[in-house]
Amino acid sequence: MxxxxxxxxxxxxxxxxxxxxxxxxxxxxxxxxxxxxxxxxxxxxxxxxxxxxxxxxxxxxxxxxxxxxxxxxxxxxxxxxxxxxxxxxxxxxxxxxxxxxxxxxxxxxxxxxxxxxxxxxxxxxxxxxxxxxxxxxxxxxxxxxxxxxxxxxxTFTVPPQKRLTPKLNGLIGVEPKKLIGIAPFAAHQSKMYPLSLMAEVIRELDKTDKYRIFLFGGGKKEIKQLQQLEKPFANVTNVAGKLTFEEELALISNLDLMLSMDSGNGHLAAMYGVPVVTLWGVTHPYAGFVPFNQPESNQLMADRKKYPLIPTSIYGIKYPPNYELVMNTIPPETVVSKVEEVI
Known part of the structure; x- marks a missing residue:
């Protein structure tokens, strides 16, 4: 044939x-x-x-x-x-x-x-x-x-960054800061880092004044939550609901790092060769869904001594009683430290 x-x-x-x-x-x-x-x-x-x-x-x-x-x-x-x-x-x-x-x-x-x-x-x-x-x-x-x-x-070669529109350049600003994307949502609570802890991560990164931080999400409820999350911080911009999908991809391709759950945004960043730090709840990197070309050291997992049955699900749908809050065991300082180390 x-x-x-x-x-x-x-x-x-x-x-x-x-x-x-x-x-x-x-x-x-x-x-x-x-x-x-x-x-x-x-x-x-x-x-x-x-x-x-x-x-x-x-x-x-x-x-x-x-x-x-x-x-x-x-x-x-x-x-x-x-x-x-x-x-x-x-x-x-x-x-x-x-x-x-x-x-x-x-x-x-x-x-x-x-x-x-x-x-x-x-x-x-x-x-x-x-x-x-x-x-x-x-x-x-x-x-x-x-x-x-x-x-x-x-043999994968990283594609060139997408061109930034004037609108995106306006969001990024003229100061030479590293660009961080944060996508705090996931399809299931068991895969989502609590927003209160994510706010602590953002606070620590924001106060260094070294980064421009962009929040990604979608849907009315998520947009409202991200609007609240961005409010207290000088270097944080919620882009959910403000950009076309093409603009969002262009911004992602120009990031220096994406912080994501076990969800789509990590994969979007990885397809442009952007380093991705992933936070894992009841799912696990071993199932084969780690973003492309990302090292094991970039995978931050819930405490498996406290929650030994992880992974309880491939997609985060099923978990035993009291496992919905496993992400609380990832300390914000661990996340900040990993982000700063990778970037």
């Missing part, structure tokens, strides 16, 4: 998972410059892929035009683009329907092995004798290897 020349890459959601495809696709495009890539994902994520050479984007409207039987229409759109292989990096019902249809049409396909059994075993171990699982980035890379395109993720 001849080697594919045009791969359809499917990853529909969520934001962090889609962002994790970006470094892998950069390596793919860099290693195989003659290969054409079409990414199938939600329109919102299109800006992630702008600077990758030889890559096109196919928009999936999975709640409208491409709902149910619309997935077949979407598969035919992809086929009409001349794809001759499919890399399903999602492995959910929607992506399976598209992949199986295209396979039936004679197109070569490969699907991610999410390692569900190993992840289940990691949780079932109740914190005892746990070990690192394959990273999600490597699982993505393995799909391309199945199609005949082995990748060495160590």
């Amino acid at each position: 001849p080697k594919p020349t045009h791969i359809l890459v499917i990853r529909l959601s969520a934001m962090g998972d889609v962002a994790m495809t970006v470094p892998v696709l950069r390596v793919l495009a860099q290693t195989y410059p003659e290969l054409k890539i079409t990414v199938l994902s939600r329109p919102f994520f299109k800006p992630f892929f702008e600077e990758i050479p030889n890559l096109d984007f196919l928009e999936a409207d999975v709640y409208g035009e491409h709902k149910r039987f619309g997935l077949i229409k979407l598969a035919n759109q992809a086929k009409d683009l001349g794809i001759d292989a499919v890399a399903d990096l999602h492995n959910v019902i929607r992506s399976k329907i598209i992949t199986k249809y295209l396979k039936f049409k004679g197109i070569e396909t490969a699907t991610i092995d999410k390692g569900r059994a190993e992840k289940k075993a990691l949780i079932a171990a109740k914190g005892e004798n746990i070990s690192q699982l394959k990273t999600t980035h490597q699982r993505y890379a393995d799909v391309f290897e199945k199609l005949g395109f082995p990748l060495d993720l160590n």
Whole structure:
């Protein structure tokens, strides 16, 4: 069978998972410059892929035009683009329907092995004798290897910073300060550092007068909380609700460090080669969701002596009684010290 020349890459959601495809696709495009890539994902994520050479984007409207039987229409759109292989990096019902249809049409396909059994075993171990699982980035890379395109993720080169608009330059100011992003929210409380403790972290960083700190989040409730968080501090700006998504990505690409939970913003920063310090609650770096190229030393974890069952969940949804506050065991001074050391 001849080697594919045009791969359809499917990853529909969520934001962090889609962002994790970006470094892998950069390596793919860099290693195989003659290969054409079409990414199938939600329109919102299109800006992630702008600077990758030889890559096109196919928009999936999975709640409208491409709902149910619309997935077949979407598969035919992809086929009409001349794809001759499919890399399903999602492995959910929607992506399976598209992949199986295209396979039936004679197109070569490969699907991610999410390692569900190993992840289940990691949780079932109740914190005892746990070990690192394959990273999600490597699982993505393995799909391309199945199609005949082995990748060495160590060859990743950091993309240039995005250009700052006058609006962003105005937010940053003229003083030569290091830029820190802080994304204090996560999908579940068990993965979120208490805002009262985050305020202490910000207070310590702010009073040095060496940093410009930007707060990231989304949604009305989060924006209100961030507005309160920024108020007492001279060097802190809440950007939630004030920037377009493209502006937010441009700002993130120019940061010197991102402080994040086990959530999407850490992955956004990592795809631009920005150092990320991640705070972990009931989830654990061993599950394979550490932001790309970030060392183990940048992973700050809750006290596993006090909470020995960690990790209790892969995504932070399940945890035993009294485990929702595990993040309280990460002292603010530890976070400040790590941020200053990395930056």
